[in-house]
Amino acid sequence: MLLTRRLALGAAAVALASLTACGRDAGAPAPGANSDLEGEIKGAGATSQADAQDAWMNGFMDLNLAAAVDYAGGGSGAGRTKLIAGAVDFAGSDAAMEAKEAQALGGAVEVPLYISPIAVAYNVPGLGGDTHLNMTGEVIARVFAGDITTWNDPAIAALNEGVDLPELRITVVNRSDDSGTTKNFTAYLHAVAPQAWGHEGAETWPLSGGQSGDGTSGVIQTISAAKGTIGYADASKIPDSLGTVAVGSGEDFVPVSAEAAAATLDASALDEQATDSRVIYSLNHAAAGAYPIILISYLIARQRYDDPRIAEVVKAYFRYMASQEGQEAAAAEAGCAPISQALRERVLAAIDTIGS
Structure with a gap:
């Protein structure tokens, strides 16, 4: 399917300038909602993920009644800096972490979950x-x-x-x-x-x-x-x-x-800095039949958290964003490209390294 074109002018500018999630969608809990996962996590970073994060947070909190997620914009660099400083629990970034940043974090989980032409x-x-x-x-x-x-x-x-x-x-x-x-x-x-x-x-x-x-x-x-x-x-x-x-x-x-x-991402090779927990790419701009100009925005977490409950909620939220349901929700809200099943399997393996 071709992307649905949506002109989001004034409202989108406000959303991109200062992105926050202010609670869950109103209405009855989603079928199969889980009350066992408890805790609140905060993220910050890339404003490109504004609409997608709205979809992810609402969908995740509808399924996890005792968990809460908040995401503020501020830009990719600011998000990475806040994550390293411990001010937030995860970050969104339109550029992969540099090696020194990942080292300062003490181990990073970095996965591409927002892909936009x-x-x-x-x-x-x-x-x-x-x-x-x-x-x-x-x-x-x-x-x-x-x-x-x-x-x-x-x-x-x-x-x-x-x-x-x-x-x-x-x-x-x-x-x-x-x-x-x-x-x-x-x-x-x-x-x-x-x-x-x-x-x-x-x-x-x-x-x-x-x-x-x-x-x-x-x-x-x-x-x-x-x-x-x-x-x-x-x-x-x-x-x-x-x-x-x-x-x-x-x-x-x-x-x-x-x-x-x-298709461009699927045809691209992992970057030389990629690890089992850092799924980062060096783009192939010449793959036949693929649209070559794309934005990859990463979600970044610590591999180890001091608080086991925070680690559990971060891991669950990342798994939801990577799931078929989460990717379809983001695609419907933001017009981004859902990741392939092959990439999903690699991403989920990286997310599973999150712990305390």
Whole structure:
């Protein structure tokens, strides 16, 4: 299935700026609810997980009547720092922990549970909705680097035979705030087109000029406000009025979808720093039939907790997030890509190392 596009502007901006769970859903307890698991845990970190965490927390607390979970945003780096300092019990992060961070934690459990395609979206008259212009990674890099400046440039036209491309100037839109989306997008550009994009992946947009927006909603508003614009954003938030790029991957041009994003992760290799408890990846951006521009957001826990009850609740919550039920709930709420069964088995094995 293709991702459902949802334009979440003001409400989403508030949710991403300060994310908290304030209790469980109202109504009768879920069938089979468990009253034996007791305790309260707190998490913080990546705001990309905002909608998914809402779904996970509500679903988990409906099933575990004496357990409570709270998750605040604040950003990936802040979440990792708070976890190391003992201020929270788990963290969300759009970047894997560095080796020194995992060492400071005294042993980390790190698993990829939020996977979202990053769409390359554009506002070109007559090419919105379900339209997908074809672009290779090289062409995307040249567009965002400012080397390709008009929509009817021969490099774009050659990949889109029969499409009436206007003689319209391209305006690049980037994130004005530091973000994991920017880091993953620029890392993709550098990986597939290092000559055209001479910048390492970074949370801060490296070029001046063009236009920008604050957060996902700001980028989408800026793209939507002017013809000829192009930018990048979480695919689930792209409105139907904008077109999205079908990205060259292997021999194919692949439109953005949850399944195609999950296929990229399945085709990727574990990072050299991965362990039995740290399921972290080095992305394969060239897998045939897979959508190659994705955001992986990790959930991070300690391997050992001083309080056995906290360890038990953290382990149960992580298992719920990784479960088919939890992944389907997050996909319905946030438009993210559910993990595969093969990845789930590896993730659950890592989660089982949590203890006291």
